[in-house]
Amino acid sequence: MYGKRLRALALMTAAGLTATLALVFFWAPNDATLGFLQKIFYIHVPLAIVTLCGFVAGGLMAIMHLRTRNPRWDVRSYVAIHISLVFGVGVLITGSIWAKGAWGHWWVWDEPTLVSFLLVMLLYATYQPLRFAIEDPERQARAASVFAITAGVFVPINFAIVRLSTEVVHPRTLDNISGNLPGRMQVVFWLALASVALLWVTLWRYEMASKHARAQLRALRRLLGGEDDEPLRRSAAPSISQAGGGH
Amino acid sequence: MAAALPLDTGGPYVVAAYLVFVALILLYVAIMAGKLSRIERELGELTELAARTRSERPEEL
Numbered sequence: 001m002y003g004k005r006l007r008a009l010a011l012m013t014a015a016g017l018t019a020t021l022a023l024v025f026f027w028a029p030n031d032a033t034l035g036f037l038q039k040i041f042y043i044h045v046p047l048a049i050v051t052l053c054g055f056v057a058g059g060l061m062a063i064m065h066l067r068t069r070n071p072r073w074d075v076r077s078y079v080a081i082h083i084s085l086v087f088g089v090g091v092l093i094t095g096s097i098w099a100k101g102a103w104g105h106w107w108v109w110d111e112p113t114l115v116s117f118l119l120v121m122l123l124y125a126t127y128q129p130l131r132f133a134i135e136d137p138e139r140q141a142r143a144a145s146v147f148a149i150t151a152g153v154f155v156p157i158n159f160a161i162v163r164l165s166t167e168v169v170h171p172r173t174l175d176n177i178s179g180n181l182p183g184r185m186q187v188v189f190w191l192a193l194a195s196v197a198l199l200w201v202t203l204w205r206y207e208m209a210s211k212h213a214r215a216q217l218r219a220l221r222r223l224l225g226g227e228d229d230e231p232l233r234r235s236a237a238p239s240i241s242q243a244g245g246g247h
Numbered sequence: 248m249a250a251a252l253p254l255d256t257g258g259p260y261v262v263a264a265y266l267v268f269v270a271l272i273l274l275y276v277a278i279m280a281g282k283l284s285r286i287e288r289e290l291g292e293l294t295e296l297a298a299r300t301r302s303e304r305p306e307e308l
Binding site (some may be wrong): 021034035036037038039040043044047086087089090093094097098100101199203206207210213214217220221224225 | 258264290297
C-alpha cells in the first residue's frame with residue numbers, strides 16, 4: 001500500500017530538487033548583504049520548516065493513535081518523528097555553517113531562534129530512549145503518543161514565542177515574505193520548500209513501505225511454518241507486525 | 248551583525264552546506280538499501296522454505 005505511486009513521488013522529488021539546485025545557483029540573484037553565502041538559505045530554511053511541520057505531523061498521527069487505538073498510527077508517528085530528526089540534524093549543521101560564514105561563529109548562544117531549535121531537537125532526542133525504556137509494546141506506543149502530542153504542541157508555541165522575542169539577529173523568513181525577498185528569490189524559496197517537503201513525504205512512504213514489506217514477510221514465514229527469525233526483544237522501533245499487519 | 252568574511256569568500260561554506268544535505272540523503276538511502284537487502288534475503292529464504300514444504304507434501308498437490 002505504501003509503495004503505491006512511490007516511484008512517481010520519488011521522480012517528482014528528484015526533479016524538484018534538481019530544479020531547485022539549478023535555480024539556486026544559476027538563476028537566483030546574490031543577496032546584497034551576504035552575497036553568495038546567502039544561497040545556504042534555500043536549503044537551511046526549508047529543512048527547518050519541514051522538520052518542525054514533521055514533528056507536528058507526528059503529534060497529529062499520535063492523536064489518531066490514541067483516538068482509534070490503532071497501532072498503525074503509532075508506527076506512522078514514529079516514522080514521521082524519525083525522519084524529522086534526521087532533517088533536524090541537517091538544519092543544525094547547515095545553520096552552523098551559515099553562522100560561521102556570516103557571523104564568524106559556529107554557534108551563537110544568545111540568539112533565540114538557534115537555541116529554541118536546539119531545544120526542540122534535544123526534546124525529540126529523548127523520544128527514542130523513551131520508547132526503548134518501555135518493554136511492553138502497547139505501553140510503549142501509548143507513552144510515545146503522549147510524548148509526541150505534548151512535544152508537537154510545544155513546537156508551534158516555541159515558534160510563536162521566538163517570534164515575539166525582541167532579539168532579532170536571525171533573519172525572519174515567513175514574516176511578510178513578499179516584502180523580504182525579491183521576486184526571483186521568492187520563487188526559488190517556495191520551490192525549495194516544496195521540494196524538501198516532497199522529499200520528507202517520499203522518505204516517509206519509503207520507510208513505511210519497507211516496514212510493511214517486512215511485516216508481510218514475517219506473516220508469510222509464520223504461514224509457511226517457518227521460525228520467526230526476529231525473536232521478541234526490546235526495541236524503540238515499532239513494527240507493523242505488532243500493529244497486526246495489514247495495511 | 249556584520250559579515251565576518253568578505254562577501255566573495257562564501258563559496259566553501261555554501262558547498263559544505265549543500266554537501267551536508269546530499270550526504271544526509273545518501274546516508275538515509277544507504278540505510279534503506281541495507282533494509283532492502285535484508286528483505287530480499289528473507290524473501291529468498293521463504294522461497295526455499297515454500298519449495299521445501301511443497302516437495303515434502305506432494306500428495307496434497
